[in-house]
Amino acid sequence: MRARAEWALAPFVAVGLAAPAGAQEPPDSTARDTVAYVLPPLEVAVERERSAPPPVGALTIDPAAIRATQAPDAYRLLRRVAGLEVHDQGQGPGYASNVVMRGFTSDHSSDVLLVVDGVPVNLPAHGHVEGYADWNVLMASSVSSLRVLHGNASPLYGDFALAGAVEVFTRADADGAEASFGGTHFGDVNGALSTGRRFDDGGFFVAAEGRRDEGWREGAGYWLANGLVRGWRRVAGGRLEGGVGLYQTEWDSPGFVSVPDFNASLFQTPVDGTDGGRSRRAVVHGRFAAPLSSSAHLQATAWGMASDYALFLHVPGHSHDGTSGSIQQSGEWDDRTGFGGQVEAGFATGSGDVVVGASGRSDDVTYRHAATLDRQVVNPEVSLDARHRAGAVYGRWRWSPTDRLGLDLGARLDVLTHESRSDFDETGTWESATNTVFAPKLGVRYRLGGPWSLNATTARGFRSPVGIIGDPTREPYLAWSHELGLVWDGPAGEVEVTAFRADVDHERVFDPITLTSTGAGESTRQGVDAHVEWTLPGDIRAEVGGTWTHARLSGAYVDAHDDHPHEVFEGGAAPTTATDEDARRVPGLADWRGRVRFTAPVTDRLEARLDYDLAGPHVPIGEPTVETQSYSVMDLGVSWAVGDGQMLDVEVGNLFDVRYVELRSAGYVTPGAPRSLRARIRLTRLPF
Secondary structure (H helix, E strand, O other): OOOOHHHHHHHHHHHOOOOOOOOOEOOOOOOOHHHOOOOOOOOOOOOOOEOOOOOOOEEEEOHHHHHHOOOOOHHHHHHHHHOOEEEOOOOOOOOOOEEEEOOEOOHHHOOEEEEEOOEEOOEOOOOOOOOEOOHHHOOHHHEEEEEEEEOOOOOOOOOOOOOEEEEEEEOOOOOOEEEEEEEEOOOOEEEEEEEEEEEOOEEEEEEEEEEEEOOOOOOOOEEEEEEEEEEEEEEOOEEEEEEEEEEEEEEEOOOOEEHHHHHOOOOOOOOOOOOEEEEEEEEEEEEEEEEEEOOEEEEEEEEEEEEEEEEEEEEEOOOOOOOOOOEEEEEEEEEEEEEEEEEEEEEEEOOEEEEEEEEEEEEEEEEEEEEEEOOEEEEEEEEEEEEEEEEEEEEEEEEOOOOOEEEEEEEEEEEEEEEEEEOOOOOOOOEEEEEEEEEEEEEEEEEEEOOEEEEEEEEEEEEOOOOOOOOOOOOOEEEEEEEEEEEEEEOOEEEEEEEEEEEEEEEEEEOOOOOOEEEEEEEEEEEEEEEEEEEEOOOEEEEEEEEEEEEEEEEOOOOOOOOOOOOOOOOOOOOOOOOOOHHHEOOOOOOEEEEEEEEEEOOOOEEEEEEEEEEOOOOOEOOOOOOOOOEEEEEEEEEEEEEOOEEEEEEEEOOOOOOOEEEEEOOEEEEOOOOEEEEEEEEEEEOO
């Protein structure tokens, strides 16, 4: 990397010790943010500041529920505990899956910002897809708080929070050791171990997890390891905390399945035994928080990261010999370093609470793409050096003029500079461009009376576009998002119904199978989301939720840069000319989703669970005249307290062995997992 010194120092000169927007910790898991009628004042303390969410759909997950839930990966863990729609790519843990929120298909989770301890997981200036996010860096045993924010209404978040944000904080200390060991009938094994100590003036936490999966498909095995060391201490009247996180994985990819083979249940023959990849990531972060006075606080975070990955996969339509429609192996390599930070001050005044902050980040990237054979380069296609520099200032004012009314006003200004240079360009010229985005936010919460309240937001959001690593002049996606929600919160449970709409400009649709993108230009995504939590007789806990979405491409987008010399993938963008209603449907997005979950105590030591997921039809990417079938999958499990601090979890996934499609695009699919038996023992009172 040939990063300039002034760029390397800019984020810290501009904002001091800092981190990307989102360094505030969500409220404790016992708090129910979505039902707070009056906006609470800021806490002035040396602990982490607890940022109230804007008045939108916000879900806080109990860490105990996360640790008690079995799932093969972090994506499906969040599907289980948070009800998120997830489409598994099925090609190994480093091949990021799709998380869908509020009408955004979020290719490789790129429209949903994931922030862990103030450090963003989404990768900018990425050649595969901008904002690529591998959620497998999450360890269930390390989570101290997790919150899901729907939409782009929070002024704390900018790039990649177009559909929403998931903010996670890990444990900085612990009181004892815990462990878990489990496996499946396919031969998969996994284990996790954590320990720590807690003192009056500090503490520490150490955790590790490992997984070795054989996979239910041939050629789908992998191993994965995560490690975390965290700690904190009271210093100079404040709290200093930080840690180091490590992640590494290697995997084999079975390849995508053609539609005829899927219909014939021919899943078990790998496309090529050399498909697969590896990924590594190391993160170091630190944070200091202290009161400035009885009514003000200051917090600052800094972080640095390094990562690399290599990916080899047979891609439909991609060929080193130029044969149309053939399937050849594609290789990608991404090496990067980055650092960034945030500084924020909060003030409690007689006219509400005020928060102001600034954030910045700097990333240096080397990206290569080539046609390969047995992981050996046959035809180099892309070789880029890239730089991503971003800075932002934001502010937020929360005020309750009456007992019933709460206002939440905010805004952020983001400045992003992208630079890239192709090694195939003999002149070695760097091309650069800067984009500036102003994003106002407005939220209102009104107590109607009794347990009823009304929430409303209007906000602007953005994300950097696909292909910006090769063409820095591409404009960011822009979206105006609106929500109107009705909430009932009573002694037996909670009901929330939200209508949402987003109008998007400068959009591009990325095909995760063929690795091509096409211009969509404008789209409208609207729908209704409902969620019910209720306690039934017999202490049975019921959760029912669903989303109906109407998403349409509403305008043609003519890409002025089809012939750009740094184009990452051929195929580029093409104007959308279809007028048929089905052809204008946003691809890859189900018309509706549903979820039912029951948790029931059977005895004092035995608890039963039922999870039932339903998915409606969608139009696959690259197949505008096709509509997939709806499907439903049921999981059934029990947890048995076999002794003091010993819990046995047993679960049957896909109880009725339904054949379904996790992902379909360009005539190829990723099949869903068949019926599986999972078992795990959890130990929470280890003697060390």
